[in-house]
Amino acid sequence: MKGKRYSIWRLIVVVILGAIVGSYLAEYFSIWYKPLAYYKSIGMASPTVVDLNILKLSFQIAVKANIGTVVGAIVALYVNYRI
Template sequence: MRRGKSGWTLLFLLLVGLILGGFVGDLLGRFFKELSYAQVIGMNNPLTLDLNFLKFSFMLTFKINIGTVIGLILAIYSYYKM
């Protein structure tokens, strides 16, 4: 087994890359209009299950911009450089 290179490490780095990349992409998008382009993928209306005493709503949406793509690439690169 490789030391320090587990699937959990990769998952953690990918999540951090997505979150930080999205934040940086939104921040820099205010100054550079080319970086503000984002694609939203997901559901428009939530899926609702009403059981009369309990109500569940589920909605999943992804917002991908240039920063999230760069964050993912950096996360994968840092994983393989460990």
């Protein structure tokens, strides 16, 4: 029997959506359980700027992760592989 084939794009979208939903749920439930409100910001503190005289580019990436983000991504992975 052939194994299931998974698209990498589907996996990325599912994990991102799971992290977003988990983050919103953690923010909502942090009213009753304060440790859910704690988050860690991972990324660059200030943007990197490339100035080419006629074109100025700035680049910055940051991720705010909390417990809900991690749990949401794990649940999304589990659901993705169960379907």
